Amino acid sequence: MEPTTQSPQPTERPAVIGVLGGIASGKSSVARLLAGPRGRVIDADRLVDEAYRSPRFVAELAREFGAGVLDSDGGADRRALATLVFTDPKKRAWLEAHIHPAVRERIAEELAAAEREHAPRVVLDVPLLLENDAAHGLVARCDRLVFVESRLEDRERRAALNRGWAAGEVGRREAAQLPLEAKRRRAHAVVSNFAGSLELAREVARVERELGLPPLAP
Numbered sequence: 001m002e003p004t005t006q007s008p009q010p011t012e013r014p015a016v017i018g019v020l021g022g023i024a025s026g027k028s029s030v031a032r033l034l035a036g037p038r039g040r041v042i043d044a045d046r047l048v049d050e051a052y053r054s055p056r057f058v059a060e061l062a063r064e065f066g067a068g069v070l071d072s073d074g075g076a077d078r079r080a081l082a083t084l085v086f087t088d089p090k091k092r093a094w095l096e097a098h099i100h101p102a103v104r105e106r107i108a109e110e111l112a113a114a115e116r117e118h119a120p121r122v123v124l125d126v127p128l129l130l131e132n133d134a135a136h137g138l139v140a141r142c143d144r145l146v147f148v149e150s151r152l153e154d155r156e157r158r159a160a161l162n163r164g165w166a167a168g169e170v171g172r173r174e175a176a177q178l179p180l181e182a183k184r185r186r187a188h189a190v191v192s193n194f195a196g197s198l199e200l201a202r203e204v205a206r207v208e209r210e211l212g213l214p215p216l217a218p
Helices: 027-035 044-052 055-065 078-086 089-116 152-163 169-174 180-186 197-211
Strands: 015-021 040-043 121-125 144-149 189-192
Touching (some): 015 027, 027 040, 027 121, 027 144, 027 197, 040 044, 040 089, 044 055, 055 089, 078 089, 144 180, 144 197
Parallel strands (some): 015 121, 040 121, 144 189
């Protein structure tokens, strides 16, 4: 009797969760909690930093915008660049046309790596996930969307402390984005970030149960 051969089982795809919310609402903290020790957070800000450190990209920036967007070490000064493009749609369009493809490619690589590693979850910590979906198409990859709710005064305090932003800057930037209520409506669940790290962990655990996400083994 010849031995039977079993067909290879299909690889189980990780659950992909996208995190939505306002500026400085705690999205990165929620992403880390959702991923847990065995999941993977895809941090778009980190991938953008990688792109900005590319000598080729820095040279393109200098050619397009001049030396004023370079820091003292000759790298990209992201704060100066953000100030420059924020009020100029043409400059912003040029920057997005150059940065989005590089970041999109890296996100695809990280999603593929998570699948190869059998990560149970992948959490997308991608600013403007909904607004930039036409450029990266990530929303369709998400099994669930989670909105992080936080008071404006708390978000302004975090932005001032962690980013050095002036009062009113959060509101000014969010005026150019999709309204928070529209983001909340797109979400499958809402995490309230009102009361510190312990309560935030409880909120994330509640949302995991609400969404029917399987518990993560240690």
